[in-house]
Amino acid sequence: MNEWTNTDREPDPLPSSLPGPTAPGLGEPQAEVEETLKRIQSHKGVIGTMVVNAEGIPIRTTLDNSTTVQYAGLLHHLTMKAKSTVRDIDPQNDLTFLRIRSKKHEIMVAPDKEYLLIVIQNPCE
């Protein structure tokens, strides 16, 4: 007997005695976001962390507003340019990570189709 199971349906969530990202409730993804950002921010030498959406508008940040707006706008443009550069050279290729090293610190951008994660680190010399 061949029974086709419906693979579209998500499996039933685990009972909430185990804390996990798929536990029900709106608080969990929010807490996970906070924790992840805090982990990155507390890493050695990190000066600031921010998340920017696909239009270049910041949605989470640890820096002050004017600096954040400046970084978000400029790095969004640069990431789009870098991505198109990579795609133009080889259409099968795509941008995975962008690092800019300057005299004072290093800026790291992790791009995605919906968001950008920007981390500014002061590396040890």
Place this chain on the structure above:
Amino acid sequence: TATRAQSGLLEPAGSAGVAVLATGGVASSPGPGRPGPLQDETLGVASVPSQWRAVQGIREETKSCQTVSIATANASAQARNHVDAQVQTEAPVPVSVQPLSQYDVPRLAAFLRRVEAMVIRELNKNWQSHAFDGFEVNWTEQQQMVSCLYTLGYPPAQAQGLHVTGISWNSTGSVVACAYGRLDHGDWSTLKSFVCAWNVDRRGLSPRQPSAVVEVPSAVLCLAFHPTQPSHVAGGLYSGEVLVWDLSRPEDPLLWRTGLTDDTHTDPVSQVVWLPEPGHSHRFQVLSVATDGKVLLWRGVGAGQLQLTEGFALVMQQLPRSTKLKKHPRGETEVGATAVAFSSFDPRLFILGTEGGFPLKCSLAAGEAALTRMPSSVPLRAPAQLTFSPHGGPIYAVSCSPFHRNLFLSAGTDGHVHLYSMLQAPPLISLQLSLKYLFAVRWSPVRPLVFAAASGEGDVQLFDLQKSSQKPTVLIKQTQDESPVYCLEFNSQQTQLLAAGDAQGTVKVWQLSTEFTEQGPREAEDLDRLAAEVAT
């Protein structure tokens, strides 16, 4: 012969027109000695043609003339439509605080889950990497030496023997203005003096001809350009007045003045500073300090009048006592203020340099009333919060570090420069730079460890605390005859320029070498470390 006798009567000259004498016969002409019957004879008419006068006959010739045909052509012209347009720069709108936009939490969580591992890995690699150790990139052409770019002066002021007493760069960094006056406090209060401005970015810069000159009825002792308006400049006069000019209006540059009221300073104004108005960050007020002990805040109201909004008075009795200060104040002696510098980190905190040689830490928010009998329309308050250890003579300049919230420099007539931290009274470092007076000291706007000082020996000394904390890195000789350099200012837009004015009435614009304009990688940390060496 007979013909010969005829020739005695008429003289045929040439061959033209010989008259023929119509006679009856040759023998019939009566001549002397010829016997003949007396008879009447009619002789013909003898005509003698003129040899030299020609018959004026009418000579005819037919000529005609015709003008050349006029060439004509048709052409039409049409005035083009034109539209007037104007360009006006506006003061930059202050960046408004944008609320963070709404987002979809689960998708953000999913995104972070995807990238976190990679980012952490890169952060770790970076922290341990030595790939870039000692790797430096030079983007600009390296300038090895300090050179004098321009030597500017205004001959009428120099002819009167005026000194350059104040100097300022405007907000765009392209115009340098200098104030002429005398600093040796003679009876020069009735002497006309000048404020001159040169545009160093303009191609046809003529060093002897400023692009703007303002005649001022009294000696100007200090000058400060407006922080955002490129043509407004404030100056403090020997008479105690504070004036604000607009250099873009040559026919009537005076914008505001304090006038000589009860509120005005009674002594020459030592320094003027522009401050943002609390609450309106794009409007500015003028703060003036003078040796009469008053620190006054002025605002421009209509009709060109500067009105006093706040005032402070320094009274000896009210100064916070520090153990170094042995003087016991008696009565209400005023303490003359000779220099002022505002902190770049706290806009209400300022440092005052005094005639007594001790810097004072003051605040605009101080509330205590000043014990002074000086008349004023606004209640005067006592601003001092901390008294620092004194110099050996009056202080002529103070400057707060743009990179560290607690550090400031002061320089005075004892030839020493003191580096103070606002947290303690004795100085962190005390350097003797000159055997004569020091008239100005300024922190560099780009290098946290560099400052410049102007000395009475005619030189500008550039100190780099990273290289040496004992002697200047560069000594620029500004005047040849050792006449003092009275003022200097760094250009915060074009950071390689430093302007200094001296007693000969010349302003020299120096181009600094690249080592003074580019920040090294760890300078801010070195400055912090210096400040942390607080001697206890």
